[in-house]
Amino acid sequence: MKRIGIIGATGSIGIQTIEVIRKFKNLYKIEFLVSYSNYEKLFEIAKEFNVKKVGFINENLDIKSEEFKIYKGKDEILELIENIDLLFVSTTGTFSIFPVLKAIKNNINIALANKEVLVSFGKIVKNHLKNSNSIIIPVDSEHSAIFQLINPYKEEFERIILTASGGPFLNLTIEEMENVSVEDALKHPTWKMGKKITIDSATLFNKALEIIEAYYLFDTKNIDVVIHPQSIIHSFVQLKDGSLLAHLGFPDMRIPIAYALSYPQRLEKPSTITHPYDFEKLTFLKPDFEKFPSLKIAYFCLEKLSYYPTIMNASNEIAVYSFLEGKIKFRDIFKVVEETLNRIQKEDIKDETLEDLLYVDNLSRTIANSIVSEIQRNCK
Numbered sequence: 407m408k409r410i411g412i413i414g415a416t417g418s419i420g421i422q423t424i425e426v427i428r429k430f431k432n433l434y435k436i437e438f439l440v441s442y443s444n445y446e447k448l449f450e451i452a453k454e455f456n457v458k459k460v461g462f463i464n465e466n467l468d469i470k471s472e473e474f475k476i477y478k479g480k481d482e483i484l485e486l487i488e489n490i491d492l493l494f495v496s497t498t499g500t501f502s503i504f505p506v507l508k509a510i511k512n513n514i515n516i517a518l519a520n521k522e523v524l525v526s527f528g529k530i531v532k533n534h535l536k537n538s539n540s541i542i543i544p545v546d547s548e549h550s551a552i553f554q555l556i557n558p559y560k561e562e563f564e565r566i567i568l569t570a571s572g573g574p575f576l577n578l579t580i581e582e583m584e585n586v587s588v589e590d591a592l593k594h595p596t597w598k599m600g601k602k603i604t605i606d607s608a609t610l611f612n613k614a615l616e617i618i619e620a621y622y623l624f625d626t627k628n629i630d631v632v633i634h635p636q637s638i639i640h641s642f643v644q645l646k647d648g649s650l651l652a653h654l655g656f657p658d659m660r661i662p663i664a665y666a667l668s669y670p671q672r673l674e675k676p677s678t679i680t681h682p683y684d685f686e687k688l689t690f691l692k693p694d695f696e697k698f699p700s701l702k703i704a705y706f707c708l709e710k711l712s713y714y715p716t717i718m719n720a721s722n723e724i725a726v727y728s729f730l731e732g733k734i735k736f737r738d739i740f741k742v743v744e745e746t747l748n749r750i751q752k753e754d755i756k757d758e759t760l761e762d763l764l765y766v767d768n769l770s771r772t773i774a775n776s777i778v779s780e781i782q783r784n785c786k
């Protein structure tokens with residue numbers, strides 16, 4: 407049996423991971439489960455799968471249990487990252503850089519759904535991987551598709567083409583986008599996901615993060631984006647001879663989750679099996695960089711690398727939660743990220759160690775928060 411630890415077990419990806427494991431209970435043993443603070447859901451899953459160790463990222467959570475051994479906060483959670491075969495990472499945000507680095511140190515493979523960790527700390531993760539046997543198996547549907555397509559052609563591919571649904575505002579004008587509500591932005595046309603990534607899909611910052619994620623996973627800057635509203639093709643890999651390889655399927659995260667759980671094997675029918683007859687027409691459009699400046703920002707950060715993607719990720723996170731809390735308007739998210747990138751004094755910043763990048767992450771959040779406050783003051 408493969409021994410698995412899941413960090414972020416209570417979220418959209420975490421719950422779907424549990425669904426897949428439930429179907430293949432004889433193949434997997436869950437050794438521990440971690441959430442941020444949702445103990446009710448976590449205890450329910452732990453009971454069902456007879457898991458004794460449960461962790462909470464929120465170290466201030468006031469929780470005790472007779473039934474489970476509780477691990478709270480970073481240091482105690484890091485104690486969990488041993489004697490497993492696979493660490494499944496489905497948290498939001500950047501906390502999981504710590505368990506990811508511990509897994510790499512202990513030669514444990516990582517199924518990575520979380521994209522923020524690679525975007526913000528990709529350089530550090532790559533450096534650690536050089537001295538380890540562990541591998542990262544991407545769970546993000548686009549990167550899972552590319553991972554599967556690219557493997558036989560690592561020396562012969564020309565570029566990666568990421569597909570993007572375009573989100574709920576694909577057909578609005580910039581003016582119409584000005585006053586969209588939180589409710590409108592949370593209505594994703596093809597995927598059902600957590601709130602943060604759903605807003606990122608509406609701004610296309612999700613694709614911006616995925617461009618950087620793809621760079622760190624596949625070692626290329628030759629990355630294009632194509633809008634594909636049906637979300638049937640999960641991404642393309644173009645080979646040197648012009649051949650375009652594509653990975654198709656209905657939007658269903660259980661497929662890439664199952665692949666990451668079973669890699670290098672395949673599970674038998676982890677979800678509904680599709681046939682090309684099931685697909686309606688497939689369409690492709692060029693992305694509009696004026697309407698979605700997030701893509702322009704991503705290519706700028708891809709060119710610069712270093713701490714630039716860290717700034718993009720941290721300021722976007724602040725901007726998204728500020729939008730969800732009603733503090734700023736939808737298109738202000740772009741302003742907050744652009745302005746944070748402009749304002750950070752670059753001369754005295756380093757990018758060599760995790761501490762350097764954690765400093766940038768923190769600084770970006772402080773500056774982004776002050777830009778949010780300025781926007782609020784100007785609106786009064």
Ligand SMILES: NC(=O)c1ccc[n+]([C@@H]2O[C@H](COP(=O)([O-])OP(=O)(O)OC[C@H]3O[C@@H](n4cnc5c(N)ncnc54)[C@H](OP(=O)(O)O)[C@@H]3O)[C@@H](O)[C@H]2O)c1
Nearest residue numbers: 414416417418419441442443444497498519520521599600
């Ligand atoms: N959802 C998708 O279809 C999808 C697809 C591709 C990639 N992803 C990526 O997968 C990750 C998870 O997305 P999701 O949609 O599953 O998110 P979600 O539904 O919001 O779940 C987030 C999980 O992370 C925990 N969490 C909450 N706040 C946290 C914090 N400050 N630090 C660390 N963990 C925290 C939550 O615990 P509590 O329940 O205790 O709050 C929960 O277990 C994201 O990086 C996203 O970009 C998601």
